Amino acid sequence: MAHPNSGQRGEMVYEYVWIIVVVAIIAGLSASMAYYGFARGFNPACKAYSLSEYQEKYGAFTPGVREVGPGVYEVNIKAIQFTFIPREIRLKDPVRVVFRITSDDVIHGFKIAGTSVNVMVFPGYVAEFVWEPPRDLKPGEYIFYCTEYCGLGHDLMSGKLIIEK
Ligand SMILES: [Cu+2]
Known part of the structure; x- marks a missing residue:
């Protein structure tokens, strides 16, 4: 039927x-x-390119904080099991911060608590992004930490960003 x-x-x-x-x-x-x-x-606000491209452009990747103008910073960070180099970042009156983050071993994450910063970091690549802190960002300490499970010491992977005014 x-x-x-x-x-x-x-x-x-x-x-x-x-x-x-x-x-x-x-x-x-x-x-x-x-x-x-x-x-x-x-x-997406974050660019990613290979570490060798970085080296061709800027030379060796050196972790650290550089002030390149008034309130303008360049922050290079290396993520490794189980820490960040540097673990302490101090910025005075930041207006514009260029972060460049790379990993030496496995996939890591980088998040600054209480801000919009949150990226993934791949070994052999540089994650680059610009952070313009909001004008009303309170001075003080902001914890940054790894957001990708990267091994037994993952929960030890943190550091602090100090904002001074
Ligand atoms: Cu981790």
Whole structure:
């Protein structure tokens, strides 16, 4: 016995309408992603490139904090099992901070508690991003820590960022 709805043209029309609706939603979302990504340049704030590219451009990767202008800092960090080098970062009145973070061994994370900073760090690559601290950022100590499980000492992997005004 045939299905009670078989052969009814009205039912088929709904099938086509829904196919068109679903395809239109997917096409619309893809188009808006492409528009914002390519035309408006809304991309992830973090760049990643290989350590050898870094070395070609800047020479050896030296961990540390450099003040390159008033309130403008460059902070190089090396993440290794199970610490960060340096473990203490001191910034006075930071306006713009360029972080460059690399790993010597496995995948690590770098998050500064209470701020928007949170990146993944891959061995052999440099994660580079600019942090413009909010104007009302309170001076004091901010803990930074690893957010990717990297071995037995993972929970020891932290340091502190000191903001002075
Ligand atoms: Cu870790």
